[in-house]
Amino acid sequence: DLNVPALNYRTGPYAPSGIPYADGFSDYMTLLNERDGGVGGERINVMECETAYNTQKGVECYEALKGENPLVFIPQSTGITYQLIPKASADGIPVHSMAYGRTSAVNGKVFEWVFIMPGTYWDAASMMVKYAMEQEGGSLEGKKIALVYHNSAYGKEPIRTLEELSKKHGYTLTQLAVDHPGQEQKSQWLQIRRERPDYVFMWGWGVMNSVAIQEAANIRFPMDKFIGVWWSGSEADVLPAGAGADGYKSITWHKPGADFPAYEQIKTLVHDKGKAAGDGTTIGEVGYNRGVYAAVIVTEAIKAAQEATGKSNITAADMRDAYETLTITAERWAEIGLPEFAQPLQASCADHGAPHMGAIQQWNASEKTWTLVSDFMTPDEEVVGPLIEEDSMAYAAENNITPRTCE
Amino acid sequence: MTDAALAEAKAAAAVATTDAELSADPAPGEPLLRVSNIEVIYNHVILVLKGVSLTVPKGGITALLGGNGAGKTTTLKAISGLLKSERGEVTKGRILYRGRDVAAGDPAELVKSGVIQVMEGRHCFEHLTVEENLMTGAYTRTGGRAEIARDLEMVYTYFPRLKERRSSLAGYTSGGEQQMCAIGRALMSRPETVLLDEPSMGLAPQLVEQIFEIVKSINEKEGVSFLLAEQNTNVALRYAHYGYILESGRVVMDGEAKALRENQDVKEFYLGMSDQGRKSFREVRSYRRRKRWLS
Amino acid sequence: MSIHAAEAASDDVAYASQEEAHGIEPRRIGGTVMEMKNITLRFGGVTAIKDISFDIKEHEIRAIIGPNGAGKSSMLNVINGFYHPQEGEIWFRGAKRGPMKPYEIAQQGIARTFQNIALFKGMTTLDNIMTGRMTMMKTNFWQQAMWWGSAQREEVEHRRRVEEIIDFLEIQAIRKTPVGRLPYGLQKRVELGRALAAEPKLLLLDEPMAGMNVEEKEDMCRFILDVNDEFGTTIALIEHDMGVVMDIADRVVVLDYGRKIGDGTPEEVRANQDVIDAYLGVSHD
Amino acid sequence: MSAEFLYTIEVILNGLLTGVMYSLVALGFVLIFKASGIFNYSQGVMALFAALTLVGFQDGQVPFAELINAVLGTEIHGFGWEMPTILAILCALAVMLLFAILVERIILKHLVNQEPIILFMATIGLAYFLEGFGDLMWGSDIKALDLGLPQGGSFWIEDMTVSWAAEDSGFYGMYIDKLDLIAAGVAVALVVALTAFSQYTRIGRALRAVADDHQAALSVGISLRFIWVVTWAIAGFVALVAGSMWGAKSGVQFSLSLIALKALPVLMLGGFTSIPGAIVGGLIIGVGEKLFEFAIGPMVGGATENWFAYVLALIFLVFRPQGLFGDKIIERV
Amino acid sequence: MLYREAGDYKTSYVDDAQTFPIAFDRWRYYVVLVVAFAIIPVFISDYMAKSVMIPFLVFCIAAMGLNILTGYCGQVSLGTGGFMAVGAYASYKLMTAFPELNIFFVVLLSGGITAAVGALFGLPSLRIKGFYLAVATLAAQFFLVWLFNKVPWFFNYSATGQITAPPRSVFGVDVTGPEVPAWGAYLFCAVFVFLLAWLMRNLTRGRVGRQWMAIRDMDIAAEIIGVNPLRTKLSAFAVSSFYVGIAGALFFSVYLGAAEPTEAFGINQSFLVLFMIIIGGLGSIFGCFAGAAFMIMMPVLLKNLMVDGMGWPTTIATHFEFVIVGALIVAFLILEPHGLAQLWRLMKEKLRLWPFPH
């Protein structure tokens, strides 16, 4: 058996986001076990550990599971990721913080054991600006962008990028912090109403998202100019606002919906057999698809590791090597029953965050569906690259790490 | 009382306690409340009452005397059911009121059936005005407003001082005023039996007399029974009909109030009289008394 | 007898003779320790004390009596600085007292007991009495934190004094009992112990004998008289038991409705018609 | 009128209305504190639980579905019907009444005459319990609550006020949230009714007596058990109101229980024992925090509301330690 | 009758005032010390250290701190999380600004800095009392967390505001950073717990402790008999914050290794510590340990029991964990409102009488 820990949060304040993810992750693994007998002949053993999105519990999960030959930790929380980066690096277990966590950890030269596929918050910020620019006919000169963010490490992530970009593109940036949990945002939205920004970006989390969307609807802010980061764009965020949320956008790195062959198989081979991880109602939700995405990355890496080492029972170190050279082509996506589900990717020693691509999706409140409304975009390397270099080198200096060269 | 007589009385009391059935509707003079051989433990470890028995006849004034820590308050609380809220427990014995066992009952039920306690240490509701305090006494009453208002007036005539302070918060009144308020509050419930715990404490001498006069008149006019724990033995025995003396959790002596007053020990320890008459408090330095019944 | 007459009668000779009447050597009653001048205290609409003046002499036992709500406790509260009178002056040991906090006044040597027992319920008898000595403990915070050495030495020294008080009050058996569990009478005794532990110059007792039977009152009287004799402590005492007041007080001041209606030796006060009307009623003993 | 000025007015008005939303939660605290001297930490969780129950009934959810499915291996999720709102509210009320009875039976009965902090602690235990229990019963996913209450800015007010500022000043008209207006109405009605109840009725007087001294209350025949059931039931009702108002805003899910934290400064400022205090406190806190965020917030990086509310309350307390309308703290010896 | 005091006579006041006057207690105490310092370090596993022992020790310290303030001085505080944050950020700033400074002193200094901050926030306690004060301390909680989140100087201008503890060692053994051996971190914390418990005992057995307790039990009477309320309350706030600051420093540097204020030092932390001291017993050192053990170990135990032992789904297990912990808190309070420490005392009293019932 291959042990894959899953630090899920099905309880606590963020449970609405955690549940579909956990379902998707486990369901896909179950599918592989049921359909193929696992990967390379080894069944995947998902070791669920409940964190409630709480750092302390996350650490406890890590300590409890690290002795059981885990292949990779997916911490499911920026806070926990920060705890695990030094620990897991010392213990030799890869950490896959999927589009969250420490952005500069994308630099594989410094963070050998940390992976961020499919991209970073800074990528997201840059792509959102790019999208806005396209909408405005190529220029943001003189435009106003407001950032509504969760007043925490996570929420503050995009600020530096957005500031850099504002210099480059000439828009003005207004920052509006919302304190945890964010049930009350009247001041922020009154200010937005007053200043009438052209775009509102949101780095929100939990109840803050749904309240913000509700408030935006209340002040009749044009919803198609309101764009959330990927963690602010799931069903749990838009449903409470009902019809008001119609037209709300968010960035994402995979396609929405359940219209994939693999999902059919999940329904027949997993759900219908009573092996669903949850109650089976979350399939096709944004969170669910993210769970599936994470599971695909993990299993593809396992497969690659098995191929590279020639043995089926791989170790965490093999897993790391496989992550670093992970390749998933468009054909491969189709092969595993998820055609065009997400972008092909090719990781490398220096770049732990491939493919760095995202697209914008939009919510249709009457049909309760998300649809992609843009092509997949790439971030502005010119701006993001140096920021990453700077931040990761600072970390290296603080912690006496000599970066690899990655020849 | 001679030793022999005392033993006889005790035996009689013992017989009476085995007689479990009390009349539910006793005639005046018959037992209304009977405590048989109760044991009380606080906090599961501190044994305070070691088998106390006593009887309160209907229409009688019964005094419960004894030194500090003898267990008077504990006995009263055991009867009124307030022990539970102090983590105390009646572990043995029975308490019968009108033939009904009340040891495990709800204190509020007991008040409804006519037994009210005036607690030691005043216990007024600080944030309520004096008048509101008095009105809470009428909480269990179902009679009309007019009747309650009449009783309120009655309490005010008993204690004119309260009338003056009627609208000030009870927490700001003086010790004695609070004591009056507590007693008045109990009277407001139109009780059938009153458990009075140290009513005279902190009251001016004049008022002490007055309170006992009130007790007496209510007792005589309305047939209300009283069980009063009192340190002021002198006054208590003058007004009571029957008395029990409690000493470290046991009844050491009981008898008609008159008889007790004549008892040498009682005279000496509780009334401050010696063979030569009343002693001055100045002379106490030169002697220490020894209690005979403890040896 | 009018108020003025009562005041006029209050000279030393008067109670020297009273002492003799009781067959005890006269104590050295000295000069005025504390003087209250025209004190007026109001709470909103209520005037608890109206323009009262009286004094307390060294080594004497001064009783304050009066009906309920007369303002006796308030007067003690004024003396130890818990209430601040709107008008009037307080002179202590020859100096006029400025605005002071209660704890500063305590440090000057005024200790008291309370009408509604105010012991520290969570502490044992020993600890309660030890708190009485707080004002005399000199080791600083750091020495306390280290304990071994000066703090411990000091503790033992004070413990010795406290044990003397415990012996004196005959409460050895309850030394380590949390005071919350003690019966009322013993609590009063512990409270007296706590006040005594401060070795006060002036001791204020608010109804120390309420809720006691004769035997216990006798004990309490003995303690009070002994303290007064042995340590020469000046005592101001509120008490409703006239027997006690008449027997042990040197001078009595009588309050009624916040006004002073009598002041003088027990005999004088007892004979004062105002006092009889307002307070004593008909005497029964 | 200048737009700046109008914006300030707008902020103040919205602050007032937000404050009323806080008051709704604070009222529950006040009720229980006033009536039994218990600082009920679980009030927030009660609001969550009440709202969950309401939605659960509305949507025809099967209680404990997850648990049942896990134990029996079944696949049940809902009854498949939807309850009319009124009926659902009544059912939720019944549940809250049952809850009050159980709290009294199981917890409070055994804690008569304990120190306030012990009772406080017990309510924390209760909060823990209820948090887990609510999730077990109704699941921890987010639920939209639709009571048919209007939300969003009132066009009528906007249209009316838009002309107050100069044409080109960029003023849109006053923004007033309709839901807030409704909440304000409800809150005022509650305050009036509850004040009358506690001040002028026999039971109201008994409530206050219990808060002062459990033992003495028992000794005059006030049945603590009855009083406690009554107050907890009323507090449960208030929790339901608060829970559904806030739930309509943000969806019903765990974070709803955290609104208690917004109610605490209100409580402190108004006084723990004063029902009208809850409203006045709410208004002051609401305006204060909004104005501070509006005027000072941008200079210090924003997100000041959480702490500023507390600091504001603290400043008031230094001058009035019992809050604006709280019962006097009686200090006597 | 194993447990007795008969025959155990004290002939001096020093003996009479010692911490464990009963010989049996004294022996048990020595055994505990030997186990804690000689046996556990040898056998401790990473999991035991990181999930159970270190958080337990750290919260013991925090609980001692809060117990000084709440249990001994009667001032209820809900600002513990905020003060822990002060300790954590102080230690972070000290560690990065003075890399040469030994971590032991870093932790102590962090405590000192927190003490100063704590005393400052204790000022309103002179006017504000009871639950009003408790709620008022939330101002400290929210303000401090906001401050550490907003002012970049505190997190050395890092992009996200996360702080990470650099590796530091004592006598050549790492106690912070990623390569810490389980026993090293454990012992480091254990030494602090031992020293601070000793200090707490000293402070509470003498004048200072009595002043605190006097204020707690009846502040007006205390003032009238000569206790300066301002000094006493502030000293309690300062000492308490000193402990809490040390706990915060250890929590961040030894236990978590990295932190951001909103989550690690949120209000939940304040409540957790308050639970500990109430469940454990206000005004008791033993209670701090008992309470911390209960609140830290109970959930871990329950989780292991339900998830690993009985194979329940994690969600249901977590919900049940809440239900059970809540029910246990209530049950303990009903059983003995004065906490585990009082339960323990009563047990001892019964043991002394055993086999007689009274």
Ligand SMILES: Nc1ncnc2c1ncn2[C@@H]1O[C@H](COP(=O)(O)OP(=O)(O)OP(=O)(O)O)[C@@H](O)[C@H]1O
């Ligand atoms: N709550 C309690 N916990 C433990 N012990 C108690 C408690 N209440 C009373 N006791 C003990 O019970 C004994 C009897 O106390 P009780 O109050 O009944 O005496 P009492 O006769 O009323 O004395 P007093 O005249 O002083 O009021 C005392 O020794 C006291 O220490």
Ligand SMILES: Nc1ncnc2c1ncn2[C@@H]1O[C@H](COP(=O)(O)OP(=O)(O)OP(=O)(O)O)[C@@H](O)[C@H]1O
């Ligand atoms: N803090 C206060 N606020 C308002 N009124 C007060 C306050 N303190 C005392 N009083 C009032 O002042 C008057 C005198 O009270 P005080 O306590 O001095 O009486 P006392 O002479 O000690 O009476 P007792 O013998 O009953 O104890 C009383 O009427 C009381 O209600």
Ligand SMILES: [Mg+2]
């Ligand atoms: Mg008594």
Ligand SMILES: [Mg+2]
């Ligand atoms: Mg008085």
